[in-house]
Amino acid sequence: MDQIRVRGGRPLRGTIPISGAKNAALPLMAASLLAGAPVRLTNVPDLADIASMTSLLRQHGVRIDRDASDMTLDAARIDSTTAPYDLVRKMRASVLVLGPLVARFGEAKVSLPGGCAIGNRPVDLHLKGLADLGAEVKIEAGYVEAKAPKSRLRGGRVTFPFVSVGATENLLMAATLAEGETVLVNAAREPEIVDLAKLLTAMGAEIEGAGTDTIHIQGKLELGGADHRVVADRIETGTYAMAAAIAGGDVILADTELVLIDAAAEILRQAGVTIEAVEGGIRVARGKDPVLGVDMMTEPYPGFPTDLQAQFMTLMAVSRGASMITETIFENRFMHVPELSRMGANINVHHASAMVRGVERLKGAQVMATDLRASVSLVLAGLAAEGETVVNRIYHLDRGYEDLVGKLSACGADVARVVADRVAAEE
Numbered sequence: 001m002d003q004i005r006v007r008g009g010r011p012l013r014g015t016i017p018i019s020g021a022k023n024a025a026l027p028l029m030a031a032s033l034l035a036g037a038p039v040r041l042t043n044v045p046d047l048a049d050i051a052s053m054t055s056l057l058r059q060h061g062v063r064i065d066r067d068a069s070d071m072t073l074d075a076a077r078i079d080s081t082t083a084p085y086d087l088v089r090k091m092r093a094s095v096l097v098l099g100p101l102v103a104r105f106g107e108a109k110v111s112l113p114g115g116c117a118i119g120n121r122p123v124d125l126h127l128k129g130l131a132d133l134g135a136e137v138k139i140e141a142g143y144v145e146a147k148a149p150k151s152r153l154r155g156g157r158v159t160f161p162f163v164s165v166g167a168t169e170n171l172l173m174a175a176t177l178a179e180g181e182t183v184l185v186n187a188a189r190e191p192e193i194v195d196l197a198k199l200l201t202a203m204g205a206e207i208e209g210a211g212t213d214t215i216h217i218q219g220k221l222e223l224g225g226a227d228h229r230v231v232a233d234r235i236e237t238g239t240y241a242m243a244a245a246i247a248g249g250d251v252i253l254a255d256t257e258l259v260l261i262d263a264a265a266e267i268l269r270q271a272g273v274t275i276e277a278v279e280g281g282i283r284v285a286r287g288k289d290p291v292l293g294v295d296m297m298t299e300p301y302p303g304f305p306t307d308l309q310a311q312f313m314t315l316m317a318v319s320r321g322a323s324m325i326t327e328t329i330f331e332n333r334f335m336h337v338p339e340l341s342r343m344g345a346n347i348n349v350h351h352a353s354a355m356v357r358g359v360e361r362l363k364g365a366q367v368m369a370t371d372l373r374a375s376v377s378l379v380l381a382g383l384a385a386e387g388e389t390v391v392n393r394i395y396h397l398d399r400g401y402e403d404l405v406g407k408l409s410a411c412g413a414d415v416a417r418v419v420a421d422r423v424a425a426e427e
């Protein structure tokens with residue numbers, strides 16, 4: 001199995017191109033199920049999760065052509081409205097086919113995604129929302145079976161008790177083909193929601209308020225094809241911003257925008273990092289002084305994203321001072337803590353908060369993590385650590401970071417992807 005080996009201590013200098021957002025591309029791909037004409041997406045990242053969604057949609061009968069970062073999805077003929085367990089269990093975002101399938105075909109059967117490394121993560125809000133649009137929803141043998149009476153959902157008012165990105169996306173897609181008006185109350189405001197609404201609008205949907213907490217959708221009888229460019233990945237952007245802050249140096253993050261990471265940028269500034277908008281991207285720089293400890297709490301957008309919490313914790317682990325980091329979105333998202341501790345970090349977790357006391361230097365070690373963002377936080381830790389860090393189980397990284405090793409090495413990091421046996425032989 002592949003590993004990533006990092007030798008720490010080199011500042012980052014150069015330009016890092018930011019890819020299209022995984023978490024935007026996945027719902028955009030699912031949205032292709034709503035139309036009988038092709039949807040063309042550009043700026044699609046090359047990632048394992050995108051491959052999983054491709055397999056799932058192909059299984060439904062969608063014809064998908066991919067040429068580098070361009071992808072065309074044609075759902076003119078659908079063979080099956082069932083999303084089987086084997087494909088869904090690989091990726092929770094598979095549940096995003098549920099809304100579009102019921103909306104266009106009047107029925108769908110989708111395997112319930114199981115728990116995952118970062119917590120229980122139920123889909124009750126998705127199901128309750130579909131029921132609010134008139135669907136009969138039942139759970140049979142691990143599958144959600146949803147049916148629209150007379151084959152068409154009807155518009156309604158869906159009030160989410162708390163913010164859910166996936167449920168907002170599922171209901172937004174479903175409502176575009178429902179009869180009459182739907183109002184989504186307490187909707188998620190993430191840039192990925194705005195991006196989805198843009199594609200749906202280009203396909204002929206009538207949507208108002210995406211990016212705010214109340215979205216109005218006037219249902220249409222059918223949607224058509226469209227062309228759309230996937231928004232820049234704000235989590236990848238933030239990850240490399242943290243990388244530059246951790247390793248020191250001066251980098252340009254290209255093809256992205258500062259407004260996507262406002263909350264994280266503000267916290268980085270408080271920690272003493274230079275971060276500013278420049279032509280075509282963002283500049284991030286840190287000189288010789290260590291960063292300062294700053295407290296942080298994760299929140300739904302526009303707050304600080306949970307998907308950057310682990311990376312920020314790595315930065316705070318080498319800060320001067322202390323930082324209280326509170327995770328409010330997921331119940332079990334501190335799996336990186338024991339691994340960072342093995343590298344010499346001083347972190348104490350109490351319920352949903354972690355007290356991080358900065359140390360002067362981390363030390364390289366063998367580490368591994370059980371989810372995407374925790375894994376990347378360990379690579380980032382390696383950039384600042386003395387000696388060599390070997391990160392195991394890197395298939396998590398392949399799910400969400402396009403060419404991580406290439407992008408970091410181009411900026412001077414000493415990082416390589418190696419097969420496990422070679423690492424053993426080198427030691």
Ligand code: EPZ
Binds near residue numbers: 120373
């Ligand atoms: C999206 O997951 C992202 N995934 C996650 O990215 C991200 O961490 C998360 O939003 C929060 O920003 C994709 O976009 C594909 P939620 P999602 O529904 O939609 C609870 C990454 O590393 N909840 O907003 O699944 C849930 O358990 C990942 O790229 C319910 O209780 O997240 C969580 O505590 C991981 N019932 C909270 O809500 C529901 O029906 C927010 O989850 C739905 C959610």
